[in-house]
Amino acid sequence: MKILVTGGAGYIGSHTCVELVQAGHDIVVVDNFVNSSMEAIRRVRKLCGTEFPFEEIDLTDGPATDRLLEKYPVDVVMHFAGLKAVGESVQIPIEYYRNNLGSTLSLLSAMKKHGVKNFVFSSSATVYGADAPVPYKEDSPVSRITSSPYGNTKLMIEYILKDTVRAVPGFNAALLRYFNPVGAHESGEIGEDPSGIPNNLMPYIAKVAVGKLDKIHIFGNDYDTPDGTCLRDYIHVVDLAKGHVAALKKLEENCGVFVCNLGTGKATSVLEMVKAFSAACGKDLPYDFAPRREGDLPETWADPTYARETLGWTAEKGIKEMCEDVWRWQSRNPNGYRD
Numbered sequence: 001m002k003i004l005v006t007g008g009a010g011y012i013g014s015h016t017c018v019e020l021v022q023a024g025h026d027i028v029v030v031d032n033f034v035n036s037s038m039e040a041i042r043r044v045r046k047l048c049g050t051e052f053p054f055e056e057i058d059l060t061d062g063p064a065t066d067r068l069l070e071k072y073p074v075d076v077v078m079h080f081a082g083l084k085a086v087g088e089s090v091q092i093p094i095e096y097y098r099n100n101l102g103s104t105l106s107l108l109s110a111m112k113k114h115g116v117k118n119f120v121f122s123s124s125a126t127v128y129g130a131d132a133p134v135p136y137k138e139d140s141p142v143s144r145i146t147s148s149p150y151g152n153t154k155l156m157i158e159y160i161l162k163d164t165v166r167a168v169p170g171f172n173a174a175l176l177r178y179f180n181p182v183g184a185h186e187s188g189e190i191g192e193d194p195s196g197i198p199n200n201l202m203p204y205i206a207k208v209a210v211g212k213l214d215k216i217h218i219f220g221n222d223y224d225t226p227d228g229t230c231l232r233d234y235i236h237v238v239d240l241a242k243g244h245v246a247a248l249k250k251l252e253e254n255c256g257v258f259v260c261n262l263g264t265g266k267a268t269s270v271l272e273m274v275k276a277f278s279a280a281c282g283k284d285l286p287y288d289f290a291p292r293r294e295g296d297l298p299e300t301w302a303d304p305t306y307a308r309e310t311l312g313w314t315a316e317k318g319i320k321e322m323c324e325d326v327w328r329w330q331s332r333n334p335n336g337y338r339d
């Protein structure tokens, strides 16, 4: 299939480009580098062994997005582009709504004009909200409002896509709800490259391991969990990328709305993750216990049954591989793509 990958220079998009090309698909990639760089595209091209087309475009620019789909007649849009920092979204909600909703609406308008009818969306487990019991299942109710403007953009875009499927004959939308993507490509060539001090656990641990930060702060050790720290469903980014390739099958079946968790079904505590990374990098990483972080849920993990049954897809890589691959990426690229 011919696939437009938006946000393809970013963390998940770059890994998905590699898996798409390896599975025999043709890709066109777009990014505005608000949270990435051209170096990621160069490395993805190297890994893929092909000079796929790349366009630097801000997808909130409607006419530019329209010209993009005019130039490249694609079968599918895979929409990774978006702003994603939960805390930042509380500080600058307008920018988050403008960017995440605006880019999606530009794409949908251009798709309508050019007759493109398949959309894959990077949604998040955050749409399930605080009251849903774990493990989260696709038919668990989504919350009416999430704990952040970022999460609300995910919820709103899910509704926009459901309405589009209702209104446009033949339109298909795969809403893929990611759990906690971590890890890096096994080559060590591409990985997560956050700017500034990371908000998320895995990149923070990696910066401590490489000596860029002093110590890991574990937010809360008094939760009602086995070791008192929060439980999450960490999924290797390459498994996640393969989940996108698998989801294309559903679009070919004319699925209408297809909602699917992409998680492993396994819960790992923050402390377990710190210990697994220490083993991977061969040194005991320093940590302390800090107060709970506002908005954190004690435990979230996926029920992965539906993904297995409908896509024939299951995450294969465990915590050890996730940590080893991040360590390979981080130790070879201590300054990320800026090296």
Ligand code: NAD
Pocket (backbone or CB within 6 Å): 006, 007, 008, 009, 010, 011, 012, 013, 030, 031, 032, 033, 034, 035, 036, 037, 057, 058, 059, 060, 079, 080, 081, 082, 083, 084, 099, 103, 122, 123, 124, 125, 178, 179, 180, 181
């Ligand atoms: P990322 O920031 O690494 O990648 C997003 C990419 O989109 C970046 O390269 C950025 O430059 C680009 N971009 C942003 N706005 C754009 C615009 N208006 N026009 C063109 N390009 C634009 O993030 P990621 O971790 O790869 O996440 C990809 C998607 O998955 C996002 O939509 C994110 O919300 C979603 N998601 C991520 C996680 C996670 O933990 N990483 C979890 C759930 C969902």
Ligand code: UFG
Pocket (backbone or CB within 6 Å): 084, 086, 124, 125, 126, 127, 151, 178, 179, 180, 199, 200, 201, 202, 204, 217, 218, 219, 220, 230, 231, 232, 270, 293, 296
């Ligand atoms: N944590 C620490 N120290 C840190 C960073 C995180 O102890 O320095 C803890 C958090 O308190 C949490 C766990 O590590 O218990 C995981 O935190 P992350 O920030 O890595 O991930 P979250 O589960 O908070 O967030 C992720 C995605 C969001 C998504 C959210 C809900 O990053 O995009 O899941 O699905 F919205």
